[in-house]
Amino acid sequence: MLGHLHVAGPLRRADLTGLMGLNRSTIAALVAELAALGAVREVRPEGTQAGAGRPSLVVQPCADRVQVLAADVGVGRVSVALVGLGGVVVARRRRRVDAPSPEAVVRLLSGAVRSLLADPAAGRHVLGFGVSVPGVIRQEDGNVRFAPNLGWEDVPLGELLAERVPHLRLRVGNDADLGALAEHRRGAARGVDDVVFVAGEEGVGCGLILGGRPMLGAGGYAGELGHMTIRPDGRRCRCGARGCWETEIGAEAVRRALGRSEVLTADALGEVLRRADPDDLRSLAVVGEALGVGLANVVNLLNPTLVILGAMLAQLYPAVEEPVREALRRAVLRAPGEQVRLAVPELGADAVLLGAAELAWQDLLADPAGVLTASAGAAPPGTSAAPEAG
Amino acid sequence: MLGHLHVAGPLRRADLTGLMGLNRSTIAALVAELAALGAVREVRPEGTQAGAGRPSLVVQPCADRVQVLAADVGVGRVSVALVGLGGVVVARRRRRVDAPSPEAVVRLLSGAVRSLLADPAAGRHVLGFGVSVPGVIRQEDGNVRFAPNLGWEDVPLGELLAERVPHLRLRVGNDADLGALAEHRRGAARGVDDVVFVAGEEGVGCGLILGGRPMLGAGGYAGELGHMTIRPDGRRCRCGARGCWETEIGAEAVRRALGRSEVLTADALGEVLRRADPDDLRSLAVVGEALGVGLANVVNLLNPTLVILGAMLAQLYPAVEEPVREALRRAVLRAPGEQVRLAVPELGADAVLLGAAELAWQDLLADPAGVLTASAGAAPPGTSAAPEAG
Numbered sequence: 001m002l003g004h005l006h007v008a009g010p011l012r013r014a015d016l017t018g019l020m021g022l023n024r025s026t027i028a029a030l031v032a033e034l035a036a037l038g039a040v041r042e043v044r045p046e047g048t049q050a051g052a053g054r055p056s057l058v059v060q061p062c063a064d065r066v067q068v069l070a071a072d073v074g075v076g077r078v079s080v081a082l083v084g085l086g087g088v089v090v091a092r093r094r095r096r097v098d099a100p101s102p103e104a105v106v107r108l109l110s111g112a113v114r115s116l117l118a119d120p121a122a123g124r125h126v127l128g129f130g131v132s133v134p135g136v137i138r139q140e141d142g143n144v145r146f147a148p149n150l151g152w153e154d155v156p157l158g159e160l161l162a163e164r165v166p167h168l169r170l171r172v173g174n175d176a177d178l179g180a181l182a183e184h185r186r187g188a189a190r191g192v193d194d195v196v197f198v199a200g201e202e203g204v205g206c207g208l209i210l211g212g213r214p215m216l217g218a219g220g221y222a223g224e225l226g227h228m229t230i231r232p233d234g235r236r237c238r239c240g241a242r243g244c245w246e247t248e249i250g251a252e253a254v255r256r257a258l259g260r261s262e263v264l265t266a267d268a269l270g271e272v273l274r275r276a277d278p279d280d281l282r283s284l285a286v287v288g289e290a291l292g293v294g295l296a297n298v299v300n301l302l303n304p305t306l307v308i309l310g311a312m313l314a315q316l317y318p319a320v321e322e323p324v325r326e327a328l329r330r331a332v333l334r335a336p337g338e339q340v341r342l343a344v345p346e347l348g349a350d351a352v353l354l355g356a357a358e359l360a361w362q363d364l365l366a367d368p369a370g371v372l373t374a375s376a377g378a379a380p381p382g383t384s385a386a387p388e389a390g
Numbered sequence: 391m392l393g394h395l396h397v398a399g400p401l402r403r404a405d406l407t408g409l410m411g412l413n414r415s416t417i418a419a420l421v422a423e424l425a426a427l428g429a430v431r432e433v434r435p436e437g438t439q440a441g442a443g444r445p446s447l448v449v450q451p452c453a454d455r456v457q458v459l460a461a462d463v464g465v466g467r468v469s470v471a472l473v474g475l476g477g478v479v480v481a482r483r484r485r486r487v488d489a490p491s492p493e494a495v496v497r498l499l500s501g502a503v504r505s506l507l508a509d510p511a512a513g514r515h516v517l518g519f520g521v522s523v524p525g526v527i528r529q530e531d532g533n534v535r536f537a538p539n540l541g542w543e544d545v546p547l548g549e550l551l552a553e554r555v556p557h558l559r560l561r562v563g564n565d566a567d568l569g570a571l572a573e574h575r576r577g578a579a580r581g582v583d584d585v586v587f588v589a590g591e592e593g594v595g596c597g598l599i600l601g602g603r604p605m606l607g608a609g610g611y612a613g614e615l616g617h618m619t620i621r622p623d624g625r626r627c628r629c630g631a632r633g634c635w636e637t638e639i640g641a642e643a644v645r646r647a648l649g650r651s652e653v654l655t656a657d658a659l660g661e662v663l664r665r666a667d668p669d670d671l672r673s674l675a676v677v678g679e680a681l682g683v684g685l686a687n688v689v690n691l692l693n694p695t696l697v698i699l700g701a702m703l704a705q706l707y708p709a710v711e712e713p714v715r716e717a718l719r720r721a722v723l724r725a726p727g728e729q730v731r732l733a734v735p736e737l738g739a740d741a742v743l744l745g746a747a748e749l750a751w752q753d754l755l756a757d758p759a760g761v762l763t764a765s766a767g768a769a770p771p772g773t774s775a776a777p778e779a780g
Contacts, residue, residue, distance in 0.1 A: 136723060136725045136726075138725070145724065145725040146723055146724060146725060193608065194607060194608040206691070210600065210605055210607075211603070211605065213601070215600055215601065215605075215692075216693070217584060217600075217692055217693025217694070217726065218583065218584040218693050218694060218695045218726075218729055219693055219725060219726065219729050220693070221693040221723070221725045221726040221729075222691060222692050222693040222726075223691065224690040224691065224693075224723050224726065225687075225690065225691045227686075227687075227690050227721070227723060228618075228687040228690065228691065229620065229683050229686070229687060229721060230619065239723065240720070241686075241720060241721045293619050296617075296619070296631075297615075297617075297618040297619060297687070298691075300614040300615065300617050300618065301596070301612060301613065301614065301615050301618065301688075301691070302605075302607055302612050303606070303607025303608050303609055303610070303611040303612040303614075304607070304608060305608045330630070330631060331617070331619060331631045333526060333536055333611070333614050333617060333629065334535065334536060335526045335528070335535040335536060335609060335611045336526075336607065336608075336609065336611040336612075336614065339608055339609050339611075
């Protein structure tokens with residue numbers, strides 16, 4: 001039930017009865033149990049008049065009471081947010097990172113977490129912490145095997161963070177996998193079974209939903225299409241190889257095409273691209289072409305019905321849509337080409353951050369009563385009970 | 391039960407009890423039912439003496455009585471076989487194809503089918519016909535959307551074959567998907583959850599097993615990695631694009647490297663490669679390198695634990711193993727690179743043909759009693775009852 005409310009938002013009891021195939025009294029008992037745990041409340045639907053018969057109450061996930069922490073670590077910046085049940089960003093902190101050493105990033109993350117939890121509006125129950133990193137992540141322990149654009153190799157991020165932010169169940173995931181997860185659950189890919197989310201910024205990675213399920217590969221390392229060779233005699237990539245997709249379409253390629261050297265935030269880049277002159281657009285066409293060629297490979301291999309261009313690519317795409325589509329059309333096979341649609345994230349720049357939150361929600365949704373009861377007992381940091389209990 | 395016997399071969403009743411979690415009397419009833427339908431028989435295990443107590447009887451799938459037809463359509467040749475329950479090739483026909491027009495291929499296939507079924511040793515029950523084509527196949531009706539190396543586009547192969555070979559349930563599949571299926575069920579990929587089968591001959595395609603399940607894509611078109619761009623300024627591919635993987639590693643690239651122009655059978659190529667001199671090997675290294683670069687892309691994207699190099703690539707690989715491994719090592723990311731193993735098919739040149747048979751077995755394994763009873767009643771072609779009944 002919590003899963004339905006988390007994904008769909010407020011629902012009437014009658015909707016829950018239909019969705020879950022349970023009878024009314026079972027639904028009533030479940031609602032009562034979750035309400036007692038503080039995870040849901042029942043409210044009069046908006047627009048109904050007091051006294052106008054007996055309106056069916058609406059069951060609402062308590063975004064203000066049941067929350068997780070989510071972080072999106074990028075090149076040059078980290079974002080940390082408190083996200084409420086139902087996927088609502090309750091509060092957020094953004095920090096610039098000049099030199100993204102693991103220690104600096106861990107310090108910034110734990111500082112932002114402290115700042116968020118110090119807020120008196122912080123939730124009573126903060127149930128977990130999901131962290132997105134643009135790299136190859138070992139699921140079991142949150143070890144970052146390889147994040148070339150951060151300059152990280154075998155960084156025990158899970159362990160380092162657990163020392164600084166104890167009491168919170170921690171999970172680390174790959175940015176593209178998390179973008180795919182969030183868009184599949186509550187964005188452009190709702191109800192779509194075969195989806196590729198391309199997260200492009202300094203690097204490029206793919207998150208895959210195949211046959212309706214996240215496809216992470218044998219070791220959780222799938223989706224590293226940024227290192228697909230597009231031009232064997234191309235530029236040297238940070239991974240060591242030449243002509244990787246991300247060297248041809250990543251943020252640096254975009255800066256090169258625009259003749260700029262400074263790192264731009266996504267918003268600033270969006271602004272620059274909207275004001276691009278015809279010369280800029282011609283230079284960017286080369287990047288668009290490489291994007292289209294790579295997309296054709298992805299579509300030929302995986303036959304998805306939807307490709308979402310995320311992170312910086314969401315800003316870039318409108319400026320290069322024509323060369324992207326033209327290169328894709330030339331290199332894709334007709335049958336899978338007919339089935340695929342290109343889109344940008346419905347969740348915008350928050351797709352990856354909300355995906356990190358989804359990672360943190362996982363345990364709660366699997367066992368709501370167990371997790372909420374344990375959380376109330378353990379008095380984790382940031383609950384209003386914590387100062388007294390600790 | 392039939393599924394277990396089909397995959398594992400003869401099993402004792404006690405093994406079946408364990409495998410299926412059913413009690414002895416249920417197993418006995420199932421065995422009796424299948425035996426009455428002619429699908430299994432019980433035999434004394436080899437090596438046991440008559441009168442030596444009561445040996446546990448072995449339940450054997452009847453490869454001589456329950457069979458399917460399978461065809462492997464390649465460039466320059468077609469193979470058609472009767473395959474018995476348990477995956478045994480009972481009889482086969484091989485035909486050369488000079489100009490692979492759809493009509494010529496359908497004529498050769500139906501002729502080979504007639505010849506196989508005319509054999510007095512042909513099975514009593516021929517339950518289906520699975521056909522492999524090196525192309526992009528629409529599952530529902532066996533339409534070949536695109537098979538550039540046959541020169542086919544939108545060929546209604548399913549329909550054409552159904553006219554010539556009526557009475558047989560027909561299914562058409564992609565060669566690489568079928569190679570993956572067969573190797574996963576009874577070859578090098580038994581028990582492996584994340585597998586890529588690369589079928590390389592004139593063209594190159596991939597069959598994917600991900601998370602233990604065949605991954606066919608939204609429309610069944612997944613796996614067309616032959617048209618991944620490896621060299622954007624490379625040779626023009628038959629699909630229209632430039633520098634596709636298959637133009638760099640397919641049979642033509644191999645012939646070019648060896649300075650030969652005639653199409654070689656797999657066996658003949660194997661012989662040529664085993665006798666290759668150092669000059670040949672140096673020329674072939676370029677092909678091996680392109681193979682390794684493409685494999686790195688596949689491994690980075692899908693993080694499989696096993697890549698099987700099938701069809702012509704199985705012959706090529708031993709001659710270019712070093713450049714393949716070197717290029718793969720350079721371009722693959724370390725984490726997924728550590729997990730992957732390269733192999734050739736355990737089922738050898740029959741991998742794709744046996745996969746086509748697996749396609750045909752599908753209906754029987756889903757509903758053994760229904761299919762066998764219907765087959766006995768309908769007197770399909772080639773059953774000993776057909777001449778009288780028809």
